[in-house]
Amino acid sequence: MRDRAVARAGLALESLLRRRGHSAAESVRGREATRDWVGTRISAVRDRSTILAGNHLVVHRVGSARLEPFERLAAGPGEVTIRLDQTAISPGTERAQWLRLPDARVDLPHVPGFSGVGRVVDVGASSERTPSSHAAGDAVAVLRVPHTSLVTTPQAWAVPLPAGADARSAALVYLATIAAWGVERAGGIEGQRVTIIGAGTIGALAHRMALLESPAHTTVVASSDRAAPTSLGAGADRFLTAEDVDVDALAADVVIEATGTAAALRTAVRAARTGATIVQLGSPRGPLAEVPVEELQRANLRFVGAHISAMVTAARRRGAEADDVFHEVASRYLRALAAGLDVRDLVGEAFDPREATLTYRRLADGQVRHGHFDWTLLPDDQRMTRRSVTRRPLMPWPPEQTLEPAGEPAPANPAASAASGMRFAVVGCGDIGLSNARAIVDADGCHLARCIDVDPSLAEAAGRACGTDWSADIEDALDADSVDAVVLAVPHHLHEPLARHVVAAGLHLVVEKPLAVDLEAATAIVEAADRAGVALTTCFPYRYEADVVTARRLVRDGAIGPLRGFSIVFHADKPAAYWRGGFTGRSSSDWRMRREQAGGGVLIMNLTHHLDVVRHLTGAEFATANAVSAEAIPGIEDRITVGLTTTGGAVGTVAASASTPGSPPERFEIWGDHGTIRLTPEGAVYTERHVDGTTPGTWTAFAATERVRERAVFFGRFARRVGAGAEPDVSAADGMAVQAVVDAAYRSAQTGERVTVESKERDT
Amino acid sequence: MNDRERALGERVVAAIGDEPGAVLVAGDGPDATSLRARFPGTPAEPNVVIETTGRAAGVQAALETVASLGIVVLAGPVPDDPPMLDLYRDLHVRGLTIIGVSTVDPSGD
Numbered sequence: 074m075r076d077r078a079v080a081r082a083g084l085a086l087e088s089l090l091r092r093r094g095h096s097a098a099e100s101v102r103g104r105e106a107t108r109d110w111v112g113t114r115i116s117a118v119r120d121r122s123t124i125l126a127g128n129h130l131v132v133h134r135v136g137s138a139r140l141e142p143f144e145r146l147a148a149g150p151g152e153v154t155i156r157l158d159q160t161a162i163s164p165g166t167e168r169a170q171w172l173r174l175p176d177a178r179v180d181l182p183h184v185p186g187f188s189g190v191g192r193v194v195d196v197g198a199s200s201e202r203t204p205s206s207h208a209a210g211d212a213v214a215v216l217r218v219p220h221t222s223l224v225t226t227p228q229a230w231a232v233p234l235p236a237g238a239d240a241r242s243a244a245l246v247y248l249a250t251i252a253a254w255g256v257e258r259a260g261g262i263e264g265q266r267v268t269i270i271g272a273g274t275i276g277a278l279a280h281r282m283a284l285l286e287s288p289a290h291t292t293v294v295a296s297s298d299r300a301a302p303t304s305l306g307a308g309a310d311r312f313l314t315a316e317d318v319d320v321d322a323l324a325a326d327v328v329i330e331a332t333g334t335a336a337a338l339r340t341a342v343r344a345a346r347t348g349a350t351i352v353q354l355g356s357p358r359g360p361l362a363e364v365p366v367e368e369l370q371r372a373n374l375r376f377v378g379a380h381i382s383a384m385v386t387a388a389r390r391r392g393a394e395a396d397d398v399f400h401e402v403a404s405r406y407l408r409a410l411a412a413g414l415d416v417r418d419l420v421g422e423a424f425d426p427r428e429a430t431l432t433y434r435r436l437a438d439g440q441v442r443h444g445h446f447d448w449t450l451l452p453d454d455q456r457m458t459r460r461s462v463t464r465r466p467l468m469p470w471p472p473e474q475t476l477e478p479a480g481e482p483a484p485a486n487p488a489a490s491a492a493s494g495m496r497f498a499v500v501g502c503g504d505i506g507l508s509n510a511r512a513i514v515d516a517d518g519c520h521l522a523r524c525i526d527v528d529p530s531l532a533e534a535a536g537r538a539c540g541t542d543w544s545a546d547i548e549d550a551l552d553a554d555s556v557d558a559v560v561l562a563v564p565h566h567l568h569e570p571l572a573r574h575v576v577a578a579g580l581h582l583v584v585e586k587p588l589a590v591d592l593e594a595a596t597a598i599v600e601a602a603d604r605a606g607v608a609l610t611t612c613f614p615y616r617y618e619a620d621v622v623t624a625r626r627l628v629r630d631g632a633i634g635p636l637r638g639f640s641i642v643f644h645a646d647k648p649a650a651y652w653r654g655g656f657t658g659r660s661s662s663d664w665r666m667r668r669e670q671a672g673g674g675v676l677i678m679n680l681t682h683h684l685d686v687v688r689h690l691t692g693a694e695f696a697t698a699n700a701v702s703a704e705a706i707p708g709i710e711d712r713i714t715v716g717l718t719t720t721g722g723a724v725g726t727v728a729a730s731a732s733t734p735g736s737p738p739e740r741f742e743i744w745g746d747h748g749t750i751r752l753t754p755e756g757a758v759y760t761e762r763h764v765d766g767t768t769p770g771t772w773t774a775f776a777a778t779e780r781v782r783e784r785a786v787f788f789g790r791f792a793r794r795v796g797a798g799a800e801p802d803v804s805a806a807d808g809m810a811v812q813a814v815v816d817a818a819y820r821s822a823q824t825g826e827r828v829t830v831e832s833k834e835r836d837t
Numbered sequence: 838m839n840d841r842e843r844a845l846g847e848r849v850v851a852a853i854g855d856e857p858g859a860v861l862v863a864g865d866g867p868d869a870t871s872l873r874a875r876f877p878g879t880p881a882e883p884n885v886v887i888e889t890t891g892r893a894a895g896v897q898a899a900l901e902t903v904a905s906l907g908i909v910v911l912a913g914p915v916p917d918d919p920p921m922l923d924l925y926r927d928l929h930v931r932g933l934t935i936i937g938v939s940t941v942d943p944s945g946d
Binding site: 175176258333338353356357358361362363364365366367368369370371372373374375376377378379380382383384386387390 | 896905906911915919924925929935936938
C-alpha cells in the first residue's frame with residue numbers, strides 16, 4: 074500500500090513537471106531526483122549523517138554531456154568523502170563510450186570516468202577490516218571514481234599520496250592499475266625483450282610499468298612516429314612504426330598489445346619470437362577479429378586476455394579481496410611516482426568539466442591524446458556544499474537564467490565627446506531622414522545644424538520637429554562654416570552625385586544604407602572621400618542594439634567558436650502605397666519602383682543591415698553568392714534567397730520577402746563549432762563553452778532591456794571617433810563589403826551562376 | 838601412439854604447465870584419441886580445454902567451455918578459414934589464454 078502511494082505521488086510529480094513545460098524525459102528524471110532526495114533525507118536522519126552536494130559529469134543523451142548536481146551522505150563507517158581536484162580521462166574507453174562502439178554501449182544517463190585525485194574532507198568510523206589511515210585534508214588517489222567533484226567511497230579505494238608523488242599523475246591510478254595488470258599477465262618480464270604495441274595512454278603506461286620490472290630491452294611500436302620522442306625519452310630502447318620491416322625482426326619474448334585493433338594484433342604476431350607471450354591489454358572493439366591460428370600454432374605463441382575484470386577474478390580465486398588487490402597495485406604505482414616515475418606527459422590537457430561535450434567531441438575527432446578534467450576550475454560552491462535536510466531537491470537541469478546585456482559600447486574618446494560637438498546637416502527629410510535628424514538631436518556630442526530637402530514642406534516639417542533650421546537648397550548643407558558632416562538620406566541613385574559635392578566641400582559624409590545604388594557608384598564614393606581626406610560611413614545602427622552588443626561580446630568570448638553558418642529570414646508585407654511614398658507616404662516618390670534609382674528590391678532595401686551585422690559579429694568576409702529571386706515589379710525583386718559562403722568556410726542563407734501576408738517575425742541566427750546565437754525573434758545563446766552568464770549545453774535568453782537609441786548612439790560614436798581623428802565604427806570598407814555582396818547576389822540571380830563577391834583585398 | 842603423437846602430447850604438457858587443473862580434450866580431431874589417452878576425464882568446469890578439430894566452431898566452443906582465466910590449447914589442424922571471434926567477450930574480459938601448439942612433427946616425418 075505504501076509502495077502504491079509512493080508510485081502515485083511520483084506520477085503526480087511527473088505530471089506537474091510536464092505542465093510546467095518540462096519534457097517527458099526531464100519529468101521522469103525530476104521524479105527520480107525527488108525520490109533520491111527523500112531517500113537521502115531518510116538515511117541522513119536515520120544515520121545522523123550530513124548531506125553533501127556536488128556536481129558530476131553526466132552523458133545524459135547520445136552526443137551530449139553536462140554537469141548535474143547530486144547529493145551524497147558524508148562518510149559512514151569504513152568510508153571517506155573526498156573532494157576531487159582532477160579526474161583522469163581514459164581516452165580509449167571514454168571515446169568508445171561516446172561513439173557507442175560495440176562492447177562500449179553503456180546505458181544512458183551514464184557518468185564516465187575511472188579515477189582521480191583529491192583531498193579527504195570527511196572520514197567515517199573505522200571498520201574492523203579496514204582500519205582507517207585517513208585524516209581530513211589528506212591527499213589521496215581515488216580508484217573507481219567517475220568524473221565528479223565529490224565522492225563518498227570505501228576507504229580501500231582511497232590510496233594516500235606519498236610525499237613527492239605528482240598529484241595529477243596520481244589521478245591516472247586506475248589506468249596505471251590496468252597497465253600493471255597487463256604487465257603481470259605476461260608472467261614475469263625481468264631480463265626479457267618486451268615490445269609494446271600502441272603509444273596512447275594505456276600503451277605508454279604499460280611501457281612505464283614494464284620498465285619498473287627490469288626488462289632487458291623495450292621497443293614501442295605505434296601507427297605513427299608522433300610518440301617517438303616521449304617513448305624514447307621515457308626509456309624505450311627503440312621506437313618503430315607498424316609499417317617498419319624491422320618489426321619482423323624484433324623477436325620479442327613478450328608483446329603487450331595496448332590498442333585493441335585487429336591490425337595491432339597482426340603487428341604483435343610479427344614482433345613475437347617463437348614461444349612468446351602476447352598480452353591483449355587494449356580492449357578489442359568492433360567486428361569479429363580473425364584469430365591467427367596458423368601463426369599461433371607455428372610459433373607456439375601464447376595469447377593472453379588482460380581485461381581488468383580478470384584481475385578481480387584472479388584475486389578472489391586466491392582468496393584475496395578485490396579491494397585489497399587494487400589498493401596494493403595502486404599503492405605500488407604511487408610509490409613509484411614518489412620514487413621518480415615520470416608520467417607527466419600522459420597527464421595531458423586540463424579540461425573544464427563544464428565543457429565536457431566539447432572535450433568528448435575533440436576526443437572523438439582524435440584531437441585529444443591524453444587529458445583530465447580539472448575540478449578546481451569550478452567555483453567552490455559547485456564542488457561541494459553541505460545541505461540541510463529541508464533544502465529543496467536538486468533538479469537535474471540547469472536553473473533558468475538570463476544573460477545580462479553587455480552594455481553600450483564605450484565612447485572612443487570620452488574627452489572628445491564634450492569638445493567635438495559635431496555639426497550635422499541632414500539631406501533628405503523623408504521617413505529615414507527624419508529619424509536620423511531626431512537621432513542627431515538626441516546624440517551626445519552632436520548638433521543638428523539644419524534639415525535640407527528639395528521638397529520645402531518636408532524640410533520645414535523636419536526642421537520644426539527637431540528645432541533647427543531648414544532649407545530646400547543643397548548648397549546650405551555644404552557650408553563648412555556651420556556644418557562638419559552631412560547625412561545623405563536620399564534615393565539610392567542620388568548617393569553618388571551628392572556625395573561628390575559633400576566631400577568636395579571638405580565635409581564628412583554619413584550615407585544612409587546602402588552606400589550606393591550599385592557597386593560602381595559605391596566605389597566612386599569611397600575613392601572621392603579618400604581623395605578628399607574626409608570620413609565616410611554607412612548608417613548601420615543595428616550594431617548598437619543591446620542584443621547585438623551582447624552577441625558580439627559572446628562571439629569574442631568564444632561562445633560559438635569558428636563560424637560555421639548563419640540564417641537570416643526577413644518578411645515584410647509592403648502595401649501598394651509603399652512603392653509611391655514609403656511606409657508613411659510623407660515623401661511622395663516612386664523611386665523605390667525603379668531599378669536605376671533603387672538598385673534593387675528587398676535585398677538592397679532591407680537586408681543590408683543584417684549582412685553588416687553578420688560581419689560585425691564575426692569578422693567574416695563574404696566569398697560567394699548564389700541567388701534566386703522573383704520580381705513583382707520589373708527590376709525590383711520581391712522575393713530573394715541567397716546562399717552565401719565566407720572566406721572562412723561558413724555557409725549561410727538570406728531569405729527575404731517583401732510580400733508575406735501576416736509578415737512573420739524575422740529570424741537571425743549564427744552558429745559555429747561550439748554554439749549558436751539567435752538575435753531575433755528573441756536574443757538567446759546556446760554554447761558548449763563555459764562563458765560567463767551561460768550554462769554549457771543549455772539555451773540562455775538575453776535579458777529584456779530598455780530600447781537602446783541605436784541611431785543616436787551611431788551618430789554620437791561617429792562624432793566622437795571622427796572628432797578624435799579615428800576611423801568611424803562603420804568604415805568605408807564596411808559599407809563597400811555589404812555593397813559587394815548585394816552586387817554579387819544580384820549578378821547571381823541574373824545569370825543563374827554562383828558568383829564571387831568582389832573584394833579589394835582579394836583583387837590586390 | 839606414434840612418435841609424432843607423443844611429441845605433440847609433450848608439447849601440450851609444456852604449454853599448460855605442471856599444475857594445469859582440470860583438463861578437457863574437446864572435439865574429434867586427428868589427435869583427439871592420443872591426447873585423451875594422456876588427459877582422460879571430462880571435467881564439467883575445465884581450467885584447460887585442448888581443442889583438436891581446428892574448426893571455428895570448435896575453437897568458439899572451447900572458449901565458452903573453459904573457466905575464467907583458463908587456457909585453450911589449439912591442437913588441431915590449421916583451419917582453411919581462421920576463426921572469427923569476438924575477442925573482447927570471448928578472450929579479453931574473461932582473462933583467457935590461447936596457446937598454439939603445432940601438430941606437425943618438427944622433423945618433417
